[in-house]
Amino acid sequence: MPPRKARDQPARQANVVVGLAPEVIAKRTKRHLDELERSNYAEPTVSFLGEEDGDQSAKSRARQTISDKRNQADGGKKKKSSMNVRTAILYRKNLATLIDESGIASLPPHVPTYLTAVTPPPREPPRLMCSVCGYWGKYKCKRCAMPYCDLNCEGVHNETRCERRVI
Structure with missing residues (x-):
């Protein structure tokens, strides 16, 4: 049997994302935290007025x-x-x-x-977390540099969360 020919595959380019400016990252983080703060507010559900023992529901x-x-x-x-x-x-x-x-x-x-x-700065680089589900984000969006973990989360990110920023 003749020796198999090795298939030469072209080398893939790594998913290189140009770093965003620190001001952009800080602004994005602040906006995200403000949005979380607004969505975290809850109206009080406890009422102390007019509570009687006879009309308690199950x-x-x-x-x-x-x-x-x-x-x-x-x-x-x-x-x-x-x-x-x-x-x-x-x-x-x-x-x-x-x-x-x-x-x-x-x-x-x-x-x-x-x-x-x-606290002193960390020795290791920050761990990327998926912006959709919170798992380890192994990949980054080419448009906005937000991390995601797999194809399902990439689809959700592209449909709803991608800020469509050109880097």
């Missing part, structure tokens, strides 16, 4: 905590929650508002606070 009984059941069994009445707990539930605030109200920005720079906490 759904509300199923979600009742064990400590609430014990309190009702002991005295027959539900204990009133403290004003601080009630205020925290009714008037939820996002992290930026809580930081502003705490006044930690006015503390001296040598006092460690949430705003002054830093």
Whole structure:
């Protein structure tokens, strides 16, 4: 049998993506975080007004905590929650508002606070996470450089999430 001819395949180019400017990346990250902050807001679902024991539905009984059941069994009445707990539930605030109200920005720079906490830069490069499902993003979009993990996530990214930025 004659020796097989080796097929010469052309060398593939690596999926090289030109690095984006740090300003573009910072702007994109800030916009994404602002969008998450807006979508994370939830209206309070707990109502303290006009709650009577006689008109409790099965759904509300199923979600009742064990400590609430014990309190009702002991005295027959539900204990009133403290004003601080009630205020925290009714008037939820996002992290930026809580930081502003705490006044930690006015503390001296040598006092460690949430705003002054830093860590040394990492030794390894950042791990790419799929922008669709959160798995390890092995590939990058050629148009916007966002990572994705497989063909399914690439399709979702191209249809809905790609910012169509030419690099």
